[in-house]
Amino acid sequence: MLSRSAERLYWLARYLERTENIARQVNVHMNLLMDLPKDVEMGWQHLIQINGCKDAFYSRYSSTQERNVTRFLLTDTTHPGSLLSSLSFARENIRTSRELMPDEAWRQVNELYLYSNKQIDAITNRRSRVLFLNEILEGCQRFNGLLSGYMSHDNAYRFIRLGRNIERADMTTRILELGSILLSEARSPSARQYENILWMNILQSLNALLMYRRHVRSRIKDDDVLNYLLLDEALPRSVNCCLFEMADAIQSLPNHNQLPEKLAELQDYVKSIDTRQTTQTQLRVILDHLQSRLGVLHAQIAKHWFLNSTQDQYQSSSKTEEQNPA
Amino acid sequence: MSSIWENYKTDNAYDELMFAEYQPRAVSHTLCQYLNTLNREDIDKRKTAAELAILEMGITFTVYSDEGNIDRAWPFDIIPRIIDAREWKIINKGLKQRLTALNCFISDVYDQQTFIKENLIPQEIISSSKNFRKECVGIKPKHNVWANICGTDLVRDKNGVMYVLEDNLRVPSGVSYMLENRIITKRVFPELLQDIEILPIDDYPTQLHEMLCSIAPNPNGKPQIAVLTPGIYNSAYFEHAYLAQQMGAQLVEGSDLIVDDDDCVYMRTIEGHEKVDVIYRRIDDDFLDPEVFRKDSILGVPGLMRAWKAGNVALANAPGAGVADDKVVYAYVPEMIRYYLNEEPILPNVETYLCSNPDHLDYVLKHLAELVVKPANESGGYGMLVGPHATAKEVEAFRKVVIGNPRNYIAQPTLAISTSPTLCKNKLEPRHIDLRPFILQGENTFVTAGGLTRVALKKGSLVVNSSQGGGSKDTWIINMETN
Structure with missing residues (x-):
């Protein structure tokens, strides 16, 4: 398999996972807004904050009102980290890897892209935005399902798994960061009583609420949720589980050299995080650190298998952003 | 109705x-x-x-x-x-x-x-x-x-x-x-x-695959076939990817290939270097090998001509076929x-006047407004004159171009090429085809x-x-x- 192809498939998976994750973030935020009472101050600026794109945002918009933030995150194609940009990068990567994928995979991504392009105006309206986000989530899931059922689980597939899980791990840390920020900013004691709702929404955004109830069997409380989303061994979106998936893929790839050890170190680090002992500020430092370690892991993967001489124009902007999270 | x-x-x-x-x-x-x-x-x-x-x-x-x-x-x-x-x-x-x-x-x-x-x-x-x-x-x-x-x-x-x-x-x-x-x-x-x-x-992709196998340097075994594309900005990129996919061949760009000291062509893969036997190249001769043709080409592969001359790789079409x-x-x-x-x-053939021939050139210049004049080496319909459809000004401008470089032009009578019913705003109208x-x-x-x-x-x-x-x-x- 060509190094170039490996790189494209890896990025295809990352961009598609990112597309799905942006949809999840906006979804959870909208749900929180609807659940929390008016006196709990909760603006849209946190979404900008956790994605580490303040500068990019303020160079385009002056205030963090809903309209601006949703446009910036969802449909602004001048912002390389928006949902639509990610989807179009994913499409570009699959368009250039068609010889490695089932035809249906290309069509699925292409159709989702064509659909999204038609929804640019619709997202200003909350109701149609909800429909749009659902369509995106379902479309991305269809794609993953299609690959798992149609594609040989060969090296090409392993690079897709690798890209998907590194992006997924990164996003889970960002959603936890969102929870942590909101908690420490909920100044009034009256807001504190909504903590529960906050964590429920966080779980829901990662499709983990029912799983949490089944597996943790405790009432929803912050450090339990944090533990669950960081360390659980069965939940597909827990950081630990993503790392395990990556370790599994890397193990079967040729010339993996020192990578399994590097990944094991990262797994040990995650396991050593003790959420019961940390303040919200400390937690955010840990999450930031985790994000940069994922960035380092990405660089190692790239150095190992990709064609390092070339850097496609449409990828480089996001790659840089990737390595400098907040 | x-x-x-x-x-x-x-x-x-x-x-x-x-x-x-x-x-x-x-x-x-x-x-x-x-x-x-x-x-x-x-x-x-x-x-x-x-x-x-x-x-x-x-x-x-x-x-x-x-x-x-x-x-x-x-x-x-x-x-x-x-x-x-x-x-x-x-x-x-x-x-x-x-x-x-x-x-x-x-x-x-x-x-x-x-x-x-x-x-x-x-x-x-x-x-x-x-x-x-x-x-x-x-x-x-x-x-x-x-x-x-x-x-x-x-x-x-x-x-x-x-x-x-x-x-x-x-x-x-x-x-x-x-x-x-x-x-x-x-x-x-x-x-x-x-x-x-x-x-x-x-069955075209199968036939193409068979043909490419038949020109492999070593006819035994399964040759490694690659389609060499200039990349996504090429107008026919879709086709390059499509054919590679349909043949189960590798779609490669110049930077995916290297020619080693043994004058063989290799692809850069996740497993290291892998030998390539046949290249269906979709890059013009000019850009194929900067060691031999255009030095500034970043689309090609340095040393490719060496490998081809040594008989270690087949190129389709062969360099120089464009003559x-x-x-x-x-x-x-x-x-x-x-x-x-x-x-x-x-x-x-369609009757053809060669502007390099003085008698022909004379005829062409006299009948410019009735003829189709084409450059000898362009494709894509660029740089040509369709006399009957051109303005007097365009004809005169073209006259200068032809006189300036007669070897580069040929002329043919404007054929009334055939039509076929074509859907135009939900009714059929005749349109010219080839x-x-x-x-x-x-x-x-x-x-x-x-x-x-x-x-x-x-x-x-x-x-x-x-x-x-x-x-x-x-x-x-x-x-x-x-x-």
Whole structure:
């Protein structure tokens, strides 16, 4: 398999996972807004904050009102980290890897892209935005399902798994960061009583609420949720589980050299995080650190298998952003 | 219910489907009968379905000047163009004959040059051809075939005679659209395809694969085949990816390949370097190898010519094959057929005036406003003059260009090329068309059943290139005997 192809498939998976994750973030935020009472101050600026794109945002918009933030995150194609940009990068990567994928995979991504392009105006309206986000989530899931059922689980597939899980791990840390920020900013004691709702929404955004109830069997409380989303061994979106998936893929790839050890170190680090002992500020430092370690892991993967001489124009902007999270 | 045939008037040209108003030819009888059962609304629905399919399948071509949007949906007309299988049999034979003679000619040019020595073509035409590559002299590709893939453009004149307009021997494109057009037609007119016996075309990727295997340096085992593309910004990128996918070959760019000290070509893979045996290159000679041709090329592979000369890798088409893809050399193809094959040409050439010949030039300059004048080495319909459709100012401007570089121009009479019914705002109108069949030659020779029919969508226009407002149609070769 060509190094170039490996790189494209890896990025295809990352961009598609990112597309799905942006949809999840906006979804959870909208749900929180609807659940929390008016006196709990909760603006849209946190979404900008956790994605580490303040500068990019303020160079385009002056205030963090809903309209601006949703446009910036969802449909602004001048912002390389928006949902639509990610989807179009994913499409570009699959368009250039068609010889490695089932035809249906290309069509699925292409159709989702064509659909999204038609929804640019619709997202200003909350109701149609909800429909749009659902369509995106379902479309991305269809794609993953299609690959798992149609594609040989060969090296090409392993690079897709690798890209998907590194992006997924990164996003889970960002959603936890969102929870942590909101908690420490909920100044009034009256807001504190909504903590529960906050964590429920966080779980829901990662499709983990029912799983949490089944597996943790405790009432929803912050450090339990944090533990669950960081360390659980069965939940597909827990950081630990993503790392395990990556370790599994890397193990079967040729010339993996020192990578399994590097990944094991990262797994040990995650396991050593003790959420019961940390303040919200400390937690955010840990999450930031985790994000940069994922960035380092990405660089190692790239150095190992990709064609390092070339850097496609449409990828480089996001790659840089990737390595400098907040 | 208003008929989609309303006011269908065949003009001066030969119409592929209709004799005269409401009079279908024998080949198009079933199709016309079927179309008569559709009203404008029905046909509109099918057109929309086809457009949607094209978008979803992502059948695109790229136009450089389009900012921001690099790929455009492929313009497709749902009404097929039909040719009788009995006529096709002759055309098929003619195409094989032609490519065989062309390959004999190219081999000769890079070897003994007997054709030139016997004064059948002036030496300076070859030596001044920018596609003659002195680096290729003395090389003997497998089976003595230089042009393995050829796209020959055919047009039919007023009297129904099929002429060869040009032979594309460098990197002809369009075959993927031919294949996709059939897939769309199957989706849009499933009931129709059941009733008519149309020769299948979908074995092209298999034939291409077989041909490429047949030219591999080592015929034993499974050769590693790669399609070399200039990259996503090339107008035919879709096709490169499509063919690689259909053949199960690797799609590579120049930077994926390296030539090692052993003069072999390798791909950079996740497992290290892997040897490549056959390269179907979709990059022009000029950009193929910066060690030999253009030094500034970043699309090619340094050392590729070395590897090819050493016989360690096969290149299709062979470098230098373009020497026969020159509109001046074209004029000599009938003579090549007589000389090398001792046969009479089955398919006629269009009468051609060579501006390098003073008598011809004199005639061309006098009749500029009636002729089509083309540069010898361009493709894509660029840089040509269609006399009858040009303004007096354009004609005069072109006159200067021709006088400035006569070797680079040829002229042909403006043919009233044939028309075929084409859907224009939910009714049918005649539009001019041509046909590009694809011919493969390696150990064996293969011709596609039909080819890519291109249509000039603008009323009266004779320019069918997709980069200039052209579209395409599915092409049906119909077996009449069993229908």
